[in-house]
Amino acid sequence: MLPTQLPLRLAAATRLTTSTTFVARSLLTRRVLVPSFTRLYATPAKPKKGSIGETAKRGRTTKTTSTTGAKPKTTTRKATTKTKEPAKAKQPSKTATLKAAAKQRAVERAAKSKAKKAEQAAKKREREKQKRAKAKAQTTSSGLTVKELKAQALSPPKVASSSAWIVFYAGRVRNNPSAVRGAGGVTQVVKDVKREYDNLSSSEKESYERRAKEEKADSEREYKRWVEGHAAEDIRKANVARAQLRRSKIRGAKQYKPIQDERALKKPISAYLRFNKERFQSGQHRGSVPEQAKESGRVWKELGDHEKKDYYEAYEKDLAAYNREYEALYGHPAPKKAATTPKAKTTT
């Protein structure tokens, strides 16, 4: 299906990816012009426990720049000390000529320092460029280069996530694209549209919600079709590559989320996780997840081999089934890991 993409604003065309386009989707029976916003981001980590008080700033991307140190200062200091020597050597008379000469030197110094700064900046840019190129060409633990991994990771279509608000807002902007350039800019537009949105009747809102759901379902169908157009083994390989890319230090590593494939097999959960799951589901105790996890860990350790036996056996059974299904689906045996039954725990 070829979506006709109409950029919202010409000026923004260069910045547009597939994200903010109004996509005319021809569905099976009808053609609808729907605004489509695609969220394709990886939410970064929530601050860890240790970073209390350091509330993260709201922002688009992580700040990798703006960490320039105090280096330039030292260079200027160096320059000033240098000037003192020639000044001493000059004759104390003829102050006017001396002053003019000093002024001249100051101008030259300034020009020199400016040129030096520019040169340093250029060098820095070049270094960073080379660094990026190197990272791209570097082989990873799998023996593949980042470029090769990226190719193996495949490029599934983006799943658009919509909402009543997004549909409504996009529609308003589409109807009046020049509004964002008016007084107050986007801020004002968002406020105005929000006011309008709040005044919608519940049935109107419902209709926007319906539209949003349709869009999402549409997008998900497209995604599924894409996935199933590939062999399960190819998707599996892509996900292996993706996991590796996520662990790498390359820029945008987080965007390589696993491809969702309904055919994919899930490895059976371990004996302990089964135990933990059961405890949760039975509602044996309340409290936060960490609290319960601590409790589970404690109880698990207290359990005797006899009591754990059922959990290990269940795991073995699941694993055998998993191995059978794996071979049938992917055409080769599941990768073997070390000992599967840690019954004989060598507590050295």
Add this chain to the structure above:
DNA sequence: TTCACCCGGGTTATCCCATT
């Protein structure tokens, strides 16, 4: 040239913790 910032509502990834 690149990117943070401004706004709001909605969505989602990550954290917390144990063990294997």
Add this chain to the structure above:
DNA sequence: AATGGGATAACCCGGGTGAA
């Protein structure tokens, strides 16, 4: 990387502006 679920930070989008 997997289990459990609540909390929440960070992200998305639009365009103009100004700083790095």
